[in-house]
Amino acid sequence: MTAKRSLPSALTAAILFVLATASSGTAADRVMLGRSGVVMDRDQPSFVECAVTELTGYLKDLTGNEIPVSTSPDGKTPVLIAVGPNMARRVAGKSLPVERLGEEGFVLKTARKDGIDCILAAGATPRGTKAALAALMKRIHVEGKSAFLPAPLEVLSKPAFDKRGMHFNGWAFNYPHTFRAWREEDWQRYLDILSYQGVNLFYLWPFMEIIPVPLSPEDRSYLEECRRVVDYAQKRHGMEVWIMHCTNRVAKDRCGVPDPRRRPYWRPSQEDLNPGNLQHFQAIMASREALYRVVNNVDGVCNIDSDPGYCAGSPLSDYVKVLQGCRALLDRHNVRGKEAKLVHWMWFGWGLPSQRFFEPGHQARTIQALRRELAEPWWVVSGRFEFLPLCRQEGVLDKTVLLPYGVIEAEPSYPSTNLDIDGIRRVLDDHVVKCPQLRGVMGNVQTPILQLPHVYFYTASILDLDYRKRSEKDVLSDLCDQLYPEHGPLFGQCYLALKEPDPAKIAGLADQLEDLVRRDNFGRLGMIGRKLFPDHRIVAQVLLLQLRLRVARERLVGITPATPKAECGKLIRDYFDAYLAWDTAHGWHGLWGWKQWPLGTFPSDPRFAAMAGRLSKALGGKAEIDACFGEVARSLSAKHDGNIVQEGCIAPLKKAVLAGVPIASLAQKARATASVTPDAARYPPSAANDGLPATLYWPGGLVQNNTEWLQLTWDSPQAFDRVIVRFLQHPSMHGRTIHLQQELGPGKWEDFATTTIPADATGPHAVATFRLPSRVTLDKIRIVNLLDLFEIEVY
DSSP states (O other): OOOSSOOOHHHHHHHHHHHHHTOSSOOOSEEEOTTEEEEEOSSOOHHHHHHHHHHHHHHHHHHSOOOOEESSOOSOSSEEEEESHHHHHHHHSSOOOOGGGOSSOEEEEEEEETTEEEEEEEESSHHHHHHHHHHHHHTOEEETTEEEEESSOEEEEOOSOSEEEEEEOOOOOSTTTSGGGOOHHHHHHHHHHHHHTTOOEEEEOOOGGGOOSSOOHHHHHHHHHHHHHHHHHHHHHOOEEEEEEESSEEESSOTTOSOTTTOOOSOTTEEEOOTTSHHHHHHHHHHHHHHHHHSOOOSEEEEESSSSOOOTTOOHHHHHHHHHHHHHHHHHHSTTGGGSEEEEEESSOTTOOGGGTTOHHHHHHHHHHHHHHSOSOEEEEEOSGGGHHHHHHTTOGGGEEEOOTTSSOOSSOOOOOOOOHHHHHHHIIIIITTOTTOSEEEEEESSTTTTHHHHHHHHHHHHOGGGGGSOHHHHHHHHHHHHOGGGHHHHHHHHHGGGOOOHHHHHHHHHHHHHHHHHTOOOSOOTTGGGOSSOTTHHHHHHHHHHHHHHHHHHHHTOOTTSOHHHHHHHHHHHHHHHHHHHHHHTHHHHHOSSSSTTTTGGGSTTHHHHHHHHHHHHOSHHHHHHHHHHHHHHHTTTSOHHHIIIIIIHHHHHHHHHTOOOOSGGGGSEEEESOOTTTTTSOGGGGGSSOTTOOBOOOSOOSOOOOEEEEEEEEEEEEEEEEEEEEOOGGGTTOEEEEEEEEETTEEEEEEEEEOOSOOSSSEEEEEEEEEEEEEEEEEEEESOSSEEEEEEO
16 A cells, blocks of 8 residues: 555655564565464554454464464464564564554564564554554465465555545345344444445444434334444444434434334424424434433534434524534533534535525534534534535634545435446545545445445545556456455456446356356355355345346347337346346335336436337337237236336336337437537437437536527428427426527527427426427527427427
8 A cells, every 4th residue: 555645755764674674584475374373462452452353263264274362472383473563573673663654554564583474564553553454464365275475565554544434324225235224243244344444434323313202112222232333343443433413303203113223214203393492402402312321432423414404594503502412412421521522514504595505605604603612522524525625714624524425326326336436536536635634534325235346446545545546447356356256357347247238248247147146156255255244145146136137228228110029028028027126126116116216227327218219119109019018017917016017117118118209300300519518428419309309418407597509400401380399397497488599690690489488397398389470491590598408399
């Protein structure tokens, strides 16, 4: 690893000199670990002892040998792993100058002393030593039953940011995809994974907003479990732990669901109260006190200023009053008392109307109020990049943790493994790297197991910013080596196939993966693979389901107007079958119902509408479409619930196909251009005249009147007297005047017709209709004053 905060050149030279002279012989090209022993500094905190236990347990898994641990070298093992600065000095005969590497910096070094191979793993503090042990585990190589460390090895490392965190936020659907359904042992295993990645800030949301007081036995048991999870993170991994709650949302009842892990939210009985009302304020404090009494061991409590929780027009003084009340409760109940942090999460902005959400000036005033009126220690979570300048201006970057919400995974979002390493890299390059004064950086995740590639890359990069330069392929290789090392290349290809357009290639990889899963032939498990739950197969299983869905989708989008009707039916049926296999596995629609996220992520695919149009043309008229979908429904209902087949599959795709009946007009003979093209790859101007009313040209977020235009140009003049423009059905379009223009001369355009869109929200589109008094003949026209545009017809 290389450090973001570069070490002074003189210090670097001094350390390298000591490292170089710490060896009294020449080390071999590898240090064999099968008969090694660990010697460690005495009186280490529990998290260093646990890191040693992780190392020795891992080596036993790899070699089959017990690895002895002691606090004094006895010379009975051919390899010594010296843990801690004092033991490293004792074994090497020289001290390692680690003091200026910071709280979590470390040295990892191979040496040979008196005929014994030595591995020195030490930091200036126990946290640095723990980090050295994690780095050591990642560098272990395996051949058969032999484990070794390549030598010589010399690593100096210092983390990029002091605080590196992960926040869990999401919804209660199927285990193990949502953390809301995790068992205590699952939390422990995932915390182990995060610790390997250098995460030292665990941000947990107990969802006190859905737990009424007084606490029921089930709710108390759940909060006590949260307390034990906090304890595990602190003692086993030395993590700092924050819990979250909102400002003013309080539960009045349990919604008829005893287990808070399965309790629905957000419901009317989980109410946003007004802290300016004394009775409401007391209810807020009673709820928070119940939480603090049970989960009393956290290092900090973070309060989000809104979403959830909201009180339009409430003054900042009421927000500060709530935080002051929380401060007093923490002082009374938390084991750290006045040392426990209170954290302000900057989000919408307390009390702001919707049109002023995310206003930096309001957040600046909030920080100023906290500085005046809230006792230390208080910190800040910046939920948006736009808030970083004001944090710098207010002088609080040294107590600010950046949480760029949604970079790893949007929330809520349909469950699927994201694979956009380059997108995360751009975020890091554009924002994180440019703000080195930040105290910390955190990510958030909704489906932790599904998002292992993004979580792995993000956490590795905020630990070591140089890691962000690795290619997507290399990142996946690194991850898969820690999942299923004997099949790492296959899993790397399978992850990449989630973006592969060739269905034959995807199917070939899926077949290989299915054979592996069926035979349970995964071989040795990697550092992360041995911590998976409910068992080691889960990553392979969810990858296989998604690959089968990808195959079926790519085959369906490849349909042409000439595809035979019987083949169309088979492609539709295969897609629905794969979709329902995946959807019922994670249960997202069991939570939300089938009207939201119809067909998962498929409708957001830019190819979806064009596919529906081609499918419509291949099947023929409405009667043929009805017959095809009816047969598909009968076939699938023998395997899946008939209501789910109809509501979750047949209805949304059939609607798209019926709406995708191609339009033929003069517009389809023209070439479309536009004044703006914010996303030409996904939403090009040509979508506005491709004859498919479901495809979209997007001119940007234009909800106000504007002068942006879309132009149709013909090779020769065309005669017409009617133009129909189908826009997005949006309130801003009702009553909006749309202009139809002709060119008078080079660059000179003027209206020759205008129309006003009626205030009719019942149709699928907001429709501008131009009826000209007589036919005109032109070779180009412009439509001016745009919103999202679906189709233009010219007759």
